Amino acid sequence: MEETVFLNGSLVPLSSARISPLDSGLLYGYGLFETMRAYSGRIFHSDKHLERLLRSAIFLGIHTGMTVTEMEGHLYSTLEANGLNDARIRLTVTGGQASTIPDLITTTQPNILITARPYSPPNNRVYEQGYSVQISNTRRNSQSTLSRIKSLNFLDMLIAKREAKQTGHDDAVLLNDKGMVTEASTSNLFILVKGVLITPSEESGLLPGITREIVLELAGNAGLSRAVRGVTLAELYRAEEAFLTNSMIEIMPLTRVDGQVVGDGRCGSITRQLMTAYKERVRKECTSE
């Protein structure tokens, strides 16, 4: 069966979905996206993802003309049209067709695209072993708003990840222009230092993820001390535990940085506790009636 995508109000076969070559998302990266995970036919915290996207759209001057509830309806229609229960859903919103002249971006109607594809998480062995990351030579720009929104300007991250993979790592962690730790190419980062769970602050120049927010909440519920602040590379190297978070991988232990072992080189006990709490949260949100 051919994949079905949602495009500007309609569910259409992928092969007949057409984006104009003058779309401003294509020409200049003028647009936003969200990636969400569906479990058993329920999209985990789609509300938080959609609220974030709509906030960023206002900043960029993109008027979707849709409420969170309407958008949510389209996410579910796309999921169902593809007969999927466990899936990776991507929502892309662009500024719409642009003049080719790079100016005040006078665009027409935005383009709204949703894709849903089957998703299986990495297997348990990967979670037990944890990720190995490389510190990228590419730096995040803490002095640009784009570092803090999920825009279509995503190439720096993909280049950093590709370079990391080419040298045998699972992912790249990027520092900012001042040398402080920010995030991995598609995930946020947490470290445990003297029993305090720390994640770099938004001002460091990173995208504050939905999973990051949920993990902070779960850590609070579990009575853990938490801090959101600048994190140095030395702190990452010497952390007792570390892990990465995003909607797809959930919580992934981070066990090696630039070839050096983090903590005892295995999934730490606080990390494991949070992984279990997250699974429990998913179970509560996505399987109850």
Add this chain to the structure above:
Amino acid sequence: MEETVFLNGSLVPLSSARISPLDSGLLYGYGLFETMRAYSGRIFHSDKHLERLLRSAIFLGIHTGMTVTEMEGHLYSTLEANGLNDARIRLTVTGGQASTIPDLITTTQPNILITARPYSPPNNRVYEQGYSVQISNTRRNSQSTLSRIKSLNFLDMLIAKREAKQTGHDDAVLLNDKGMVTEASTSNLFILVKGVLITPSEESGLLPGITREIVLELAGNAGLSRAVRGVTLAELYRAEEAFLTNSMIEIMPLTRVDGQVVGDGRCGSITRQLMTAYKERVRKECTSE
């Protein structure tokens, strides 16, 4: 008559040109572009633009499978198909259709798109008065290769320009993460200090433009002292003359920065000399047989 665009080997009406919603240029900004100006049916230094694009494509791992000469042929076909002599031509090359999973970017065939539209430069009064610019709060990232290639990740520049326009300026000039001057949103910057023509170096985090290269050459031919190096904001404020360069506006005097007058607030004499030399160069390249 409907606009004709070149897409992957064919000239087609704009309305029937289709880009896949899974194009990696759209999803992640994985691609490049060039903007060229045609005068009297001749594209000014298309060779330099195409060589730059093909160099950057190798860096990004995009295989166009085309030579400069073949690409050039397609630029001219598009120009002619639209019956244009004086035009703005944009060539866009993307990584092609991607998996929606942000990973090693395994793409298929690149998408190659060319558009050609009528272009008229700003009128003489604008050149006499010169541009007024605002120093943007958004900084360029000198620690990312993307600052030095013309990728589809162009949103920072458009936001900076939009903010400048909203406060009554013509454009924005961006500093880098260390506070050094880089470029304007779509043009390079030159200043004249103690008779030396200075433009910020590529290491500052800027796209070294084709027009910038030609202007440096013309200045050399005219026996002017030149320097390519880091430029401070104080130097820009106190410059004797300043101007912006790109393929479309050629050489545009820069006469006000953040409301302060540069030099005597009018097009300077060295600037004017270079404007004349550039016009002469265009005449030689684009009207001889």
